[in-house]
Structure formats: structure tokens, C-alpha cells
Amino acid sequence: MAMVLPNHASATGGGKPTRPGAVAPAAKRGLVAQILDTRASGILLVIALLLLWEATARFGWVQSQNWPPFSAVMVALYRNILSGELLAVIGQTLWVTLRGYLLGCGLGIVIGFAIAMWRMARLTLEPTIDIMRTIPTTAVIPPLIFVFGLGDPLKIFAVAFAVVFPMALSTASGAGAIDPIYTQVARTFGLPRSYVLRRVYFPAALPFIMAGLRTSLGLALIVTVVSEMIAGNSGIGFYLFQTQYAMRVTDMYAAIILLTIVAYLINRLFLTWEGRVIHWARTREAT
Amino acid sequence: MKLVTPQTTPINGQSIRIEGISKTFSSHGGTMLAVDDVALSVRPGEFLAIVGPSGCGKSTLLQIIAGLIPPTSGRVFLGDKDVTAQPAHMVYLFQQYSKSLLPWMNVEENVMFSFTHREQLSKSAARDRCHEYLQMVGLTAFHSYFPWQLSGGMQQRVAIARALAAEPHALLLDEPFSSVDALTRLDLHALMLDLWTQKRFTAVLVTHDVDEAVFLADRVAVLSHRPGRIVDIVDAGMPRPRLPVTTHQDPRFIAVRNQLLARLLTKPDAADVPAV
DSSP states (O other): OHHHHHHHHIIIIIIIIOOOOOOOOGSSSOOOHHHHHTTTHHHHHHHHHHHHHHHHHHTSSOOTTOOOOOHHHHHHHHHHHHHHHHHHHHHHHHHHHHHHHHHHHHHHHHHHHHHHOOOHHHHHHHHHHHHTTTSSSHHHHHHHHHHOOOOOOOOOOHHHHHHHHHHHHHHHHHHHTTOOOHHHHHHTTTTHHHIIIIIIIIIHHHHHHHHHHHHHHHHHHHHHHHHHHHHHHHHHHHHHHHHTTTTOOOHHHHHHHHHHHHHHHHHHHHHEEEEEEEEHHHHHHHO | OOOOOGGGGGOOOOEEEEEEEEEEEETTEEEEEEEEEEEEEEEOOOEEEOOOOSSHHHHHHHHHHHSSSSSSSSEEEEEEEEEEOOOEEEEEEOOOOOHHSTTTSSSHHHHHTTTTTSOOOHHHHHHHHHHHHHHTTGGGGGGTOOOOOOOHHHHHHHHHHHHTTTTOOEEEEEEETTTSOHHHHHHHHHHHHHHHHHHHHHEEEEEEEEEEEEHHSEEEEEOOOOSEEEEEEEEEESSOOHHHHHHHHHHHHHHHHHHHHHHHHHHOOTTOOOOO
16 A cells, blocks of 8 residues: 555646646556556456455464465365255255245235325335334344244245335335326226236336345345344354354355355346346436 | 328217316415316317417316316216216327336337227237327337337327327327427327328317417317416318418418417406407
């Protein structure tokens, strides 16, 4: 860092005075600034951090038994995937996440539309939802163990509980923000309510629903892992605790890396899907 | 564009009868009379225009006729059906074409949206009908485009095709040509007349553009400043088919337009005597 500062200073303030408002030519800028201003800089930072990890462990900058070098973690990851151990564990986690996510989001979308469309439903449900959504999901897991015991139903419920309220709220705001002209258009053609709900309200709310689904996805994964830690007998959360207790530090980090990669890929896949589903909304904003 | 004389095609539209329509809006504790005791009769297949200064309640009146909002008093009949009691088969063409088309549907879906659910048509029959109307507005080639990919004039053509594909007994036009450029507007006028001549629906057009009203309509009703009441009804009376260039030079067109403009430009107090 000490090298960067003088460079930076000469590029902006310390050099020869230029015309006010003039952009400094690229050649006059410091090397670091030139590198950071490229598309590759984001990836470079990731690589730099991983190298830092490797170096701190490899050269003993961090004196700890529990800080394996990145390369060793990657070897463990490779080994544990090949052995099937990690795949089974991540599979258990994702299977819970998926079921809880679908259950909670499905329910949330239905509740959201009910709130937006029927005054009665809004008046009845809104206070309960406002209270329930403030409860941290992790706080309801211990009492839920009495109801569900340990196992998948508990975790599925916890995930559904975590996503249902944000999902209901984003759906309700989407369906509530519908331009009145769309409903008038539907009325002028004398279309029945169920058809209008399906062809007008639902697509109109879709950008909001998709945003809710995307946020819920991350939330669902977090809650799965946490509930596996609290009440687990399977999955990656349980695996992390097991490896930690057993001082299998490298395996633990390998599991975290795998979880990160999987979560990242899921998010990327979701974004691609989202772009296709509401392509009309994106292009509309752009024009 | 092919020109069909009005006499050759059967009339599909039904009459509209408006009896003593008033509308009061209440806001902030006060009340505001928007439409005051309007009575009007539109013949089957007639093209009637309503002109008036902005804020005179002409859009409100049209929405009442469409059954989109209820009147405070009075009744509207389509044929012999009471529309205020139960909505009938009329279609409202909105001013904001860019918002009235559903952005998540392509052109074809937007047009089919208006009638497929009402009528039990087979997929191919629905598509044929959709394309019949798209052809009328000259947009067959654009059937798979999404609204944002079309120009304003094209979007309004789609909205027109969608409205007519529902095959309504009456078409209610709420300044549908006011937010396109002048050339496109003339183009859409000619298109609208052509479609009207082919289908002979009853049309009620609300506008503040006197030229537009006279050019399109058989009769033009003049609405006063708020509260809106009818102060005059004028026969346009130029021969049909009407053509953009020649009709606008027709002495009859100029006379009627000047008469209406004079009526509209008088001060609110002076124009208070109902002529009907």
C-alpha cells in the first residue's frame, strides 16, 4: 500500500497543473490506477486474496494449525468430491433448501396476491405478517425441535418460515403497484377475474416477484446451513461442525469453498433465468 | 388503402342512449360537479365526436358510457341494455397507447387477449382473426414484436387492432390520436375511417382537436366548461369517403370547424345556454 499512495497523489494533485476539468491522459496515470480501471480488476482482486491466503499459510505469516494453505484446501476439495463425501453432504443441503424454498415462496406468492387483491385478506393478515417477519428464523428453530424433532421437516419448515414473509411482501407490493390502466384495459374487454389475475396481475407483479425470489434464494441457503448446525444430523452445516470438532480443518475449508461455489453458480443461473422471464421489463427500462 | 362506401356494408354497431348523466366527485370534504345532466343519442353505426375544453369532463363522460365508472345519476343504454347496471360489449380505446398495451405480451398476444377468453375459439381460428385485424392496421409482419420495439404510431395501431378484434358494438375513443406526431395522426385518422367504413361499429370520440372531430365524425357535440354540459350539436356533413387532403379543404369542413371553434372560444359565462 505504501507504494500506491505517492503514485496516486502525483496522478491527481501533485503533477503539473492542467486545464480545470480536463481528464488526465491515461499515460500520466499511475500504473495501479490503470490496472484497477480494467474489467479484469475484480477477478485480479479475488486472485490476489487467494494468493494472500496461500502465502500467509505457506510462509508461516499466520502461525496457526488451523490455517491450511489454499492449495491444500483445493486438493482436499478435489479428493472429497471424488470420494463422494462432499457431494452427498451438499446434496442433502440443497434438497432441503429447494423444498423449503419452493414451499415458502409458493405460499408467500399466494399470500401476497391475497393481500393485494382482497381488502379483507389485507386487514386480517397484515398485522400478523408484520410481527412474524421480525422474528429471526434462528430463534424459532429450538422450539420447533419440539414439534418436528431433528431432521428434514424441521429444516424445511425453518427455510419456508424465513422466505414466506419477504416473499409475500414483495409480491403484494408488485401486485399493488400495478398501473390502473392495465386493469381498466382488462375491464373494457370484459375479462373474468381469474383470467385477469393470470394474464395481467401476475405478469405485472413478476419483476417484484423475481426480485423477491432472488433475495429468498440466498436467505434459504443461509437458513438451511444454520438449521443444520443447530439441529442437524446431515447437510453441510452439520458437516462443518463435525469437521471443526474433529480438527479436520482442511476438509472444513473445502466444504466452505464448495458451498461458496455452489451458491455463486445458483445465483448466476438465477440471474440468467430472471433475465429471460422478465426480458420485457429490462428492455422497457432501457428505452 | 381501399375505400369502401358506407352504404355498402351492413351496420354492426348498436345505438347508445345517454339519459340525464351527472357525475359529482367529492374530495377534501368538498364536491365538484364534473358532468351536468348530459343527454345524448348516438345512432347505430354513427360516428359521434364530443369536443370540449380540457377539464370539461369529457373523458369522465366517456368512462361513464363505457361503464368504467358509475354515474352519480342517469342511465346509459347500449341498444336496449342498461349499461350502468351491467357492462355491455363496448371497447374503450385509451389515450396512453404505450401503457395500454401489455408489455409482457407480443403484438399477437395483445390482440388475442381481447377476445380469446370471451369466445370459445380454436387456436387457429383465434390466430386467423388476430391476423385479419393486424392486416387491417398493416402490422401483420410485426406480430411477434413486443410493444417496446414499435413506434408510438405502431403501438396505437396495435391498440386499435386489439379493440376492434373484440368486435364491439361500440368503440369509445378517448383522445387516442393526441399523443402521436401530426403526420402519424393523419395516418391514423384515415385508418380509423377505413376500419369504421368496413365494420360499421358505433363510435364515440372524445377530443379537444376540432379538426379531428369534424374530419372523422358524422356529428360533433360541444361540451361546455366544467361542469360539462352539451351546448351544441353540429352536423359535419361532408361527403364520405373523406380524404386527408381534399376533405380538409372542403368548404363545409372549414365552415363547421370555424363554427365549432367560435363556440369553444367564447367565454364560459356566455356559452351557458343549452342548445339541445
